[in-house]
Amino acid sequence: MRTLKGTIMDAAAIERTITRLAHEILERNKGASNIAIIGIRTRGEFLARRVAERIEKVEGIHPDLGFLDITLYRDDLLGKLEQPMMKGTDILFDITGKDLIILDDVLYTGRTIRAALDGLIDLGRPRTIQLAVLIDRGHRQLPIKADYVGKNVATSANESIRVHLKEIDGEDSILLMHPEKEGK
């Protein structure tokens, strides 16, 4: 059982961050005409929906929205103790030529994003792939960098970050948890 060390973001902070990320994406890409938002399942899907909705409010255009299941591209499939459940990929538009914005909740080792890149390249040839995350907690194991970051949080490797989103967890919060206690 882990115990709470601190709250990284509350519901209000999450909303403000999502708004800011949406604005940054629009600024860098000079509008919404060629972008597509790709949420990494599971929680990335809900963040992607919110960002897309925010962009529509500002620009009047709802960008193409897709959801990626990276299970088949993981590098740790053969050897995990628990077999990962497949969630399905739903990208119903052609990604070739588009500026894709991958959206995920936490950027950590970078392996999830590496898997996402492999999955997306199999689907077509985007013009650019950019990465937006709510939290960057460091400890990269691969050369992956986020283009848009909600908040940088310094963590130690044995601490954990819990993301709750109201769509599936009933509330919005991002919590930092202490390491696992011995003997529990």
Add this chain to the structure above:
Amino acid sequence: MKIEKAIDIVLRNVRIIDPLTDRDEVRDIHLVDGMIGKIASGLKGGASTRSVDLTGVVAAPGFLDMHVHLREPGFEHKETIETGCMAAAAGGFTGVCCMPNTNPAIDDESVIRLIQEKSRRALLGLVDVHPIGAVTIGRKGEHLAPMAEMAAAGAVAFTDDGDPVHDAELMRRALEYAGMFNRPVIQHAQDIPMTRGGVMNEGFCSTELGLPGMPAAAEDVMISRDILLAGYTGGQYHVAHMSTAGAVDLVRAAKVKGLRVTCEVTPHHFFLTDDAVRSFDTNTKMNPPLRTKFDVDAIREGLRDGTIDVIATDHAPHSFDEKQVEFQSAPFGIVGLETAIGLAVTELVYRGILSLDRLVRLFSVNPRRILHLPDVTITEGARANLTLFSPDQSWTVDPLRFHSLSRNTPFAGLTLRGKPFAVANNGVICWSD
């Protein structure tokens, strides 16, 4: 296994069960030079007499297995006459009848003489081997084999076992001809076209497993026909390895009519059902196949009410590699000499279906009567021909400890009650492990 000459031994406190002399009591038996000396309590014998305490052991007239495949000549990688006799002795048998599906078949006197010679040299001649000759030359089902010559040489019966005598006309002639020498015709009853490709009993189990089946009717159809022929010719007819409820009814009715019809069952046919095949273990593949619970119940009832005359194992050794193939490709048959007493005591005596006296009749008295061999009794002055076994002793079947060359049994790891203890015959006594 330990073999020695039965020169001067007192078997103390042994329970003698001898149906032909109506004896069931605990006594001592003094064996001298292969003969039964005195039978009384408190025997001491002489200075050089060995004394063995056999409390808890039953002494019965020697058991005879009238359906054994010794495989020699021709298939010595599965079994030889010597290893077959060792398996018989280890299993509690002082006599066996060997089947003619050897190579060459036992269809003339030269093969009979070979078998007799080899059996005399095995285990100091302890086990009596009675050859059964083929009904037809080469067991091909076409021409009668020289039964007169074989009978004179020592054949005790005739069969094409492994195969049926399929042609009704030929079966009729065989019953007539063999009848002249007072020899029974033993039939492996199986209608061939009805069972083509079959590898197990046809029933719900074969439906689930998708394996081609052999219906019980294919056995009954032939027995029914043969019984009519036995009635018509007055010949003596014996059903080998009977396995179906229908067959039990047919034999029962034939006996009521007073026909010279007898039958035998194997231990696996009163112990296992076709559900055992679900494992696809090739040691559950035999012919006739394991049948349904309905058939097994009828067999047990037939044993109880006396319709069934004999328990015979159909001991059918096959080498390990031969059985390590797909179920459909595997040869039919399992070994049985070394598990027969255990299975019979566990499943029939302990369940109250048979008394020990009845068991001894099935293993010892009836086979000899059917084959017109001299009765064996436990009486003073008679030649010692004894089967000693402990009905209450538990033991676990371990094929690696079999004396047979082959290990193809479905009973590995099973714990049984009723263990063979020793056998004595022809001046020799052999103690089991």
Add this chain to the structure above:
Amino acid sequence: MPLKSRHLLGLHGMPREDIELILETAISFREVLDRPIKKVPPLQGKTIANMFFENSTRTRLSFELAERRLSADVLGFQTSGSSVSKGETLKDTARNIEAMKVDMVVMRHWAAGAPHYLSNVIDANVINAGDGAHEHPTQALLDLYTIHEKHGKIAGLHVCLVGDILHSRVARSNIYGLTALGAKVSVCGPATMIPHGIERLGVQVFHHLDEVIGNVDVLNVLRVQLERDAGRFFPSLREYHHSYGITKGRLEKAGKPITIMHPGPINRDVELSSDVADGEHSVILQQVLNGVAVRMAILYLLATGNQ
């Protein structure tokens, strides 16, 4: 949560949750087959041996395609006739394959129980691609997937298997799978080709097609084996077609649309008339594509199952 067994030998006794997991996983792989790049990496580095001891083109190709789509390395091995007659036992063939460090074996064999035997003798995962008349689990699973795709459910549907049930592994596996998922199952065929005691598997038996065609949702039409059966189990193909052939006329009499399935290859105008095989209610071609997805799902679940 992985499948309960490390092999796929049959649907008899397979827990309902395992069947549902395979079908659900197959949905994701079906989507992969619609992509421009129809390949995913999970089985990269895994070696799969396809051991086919019985002739089969479509099942073999389907498995091969599924394996390559998962980025596995494929070893093909075909032979016909008894391994005994060829001089090498099944056990030795298997041991040789294993010595080459194969991870999974897909086996089709003419002898029932051969994959069970293999799974006891080698370490690799064993997938039964059809063993004698016993089971053909991947076919039944793709049939279940196809029914669900067309009807949105399986429970409560009435599915009838038509033809030579006696010799059919497709029938047996389908019966086990359909009853596990709550469908109502019947079989229809000549009395000579309905095996003993099949009602005990929970199916209704019909000998006349017109007795059942009025209230059935799906007909799964089985192939008739010309060489073996004509003359012994039924008098002639003409009579078989007359009694059991699925024709447009027969289907019209039913009054409601009936989904038509067939494991293939079709004997046109024997089991099915051409216009029905190619008609609007036939899902035969969908079965083929779904077969690749279902096989991908099975290979994926077994390879990543870790037992």
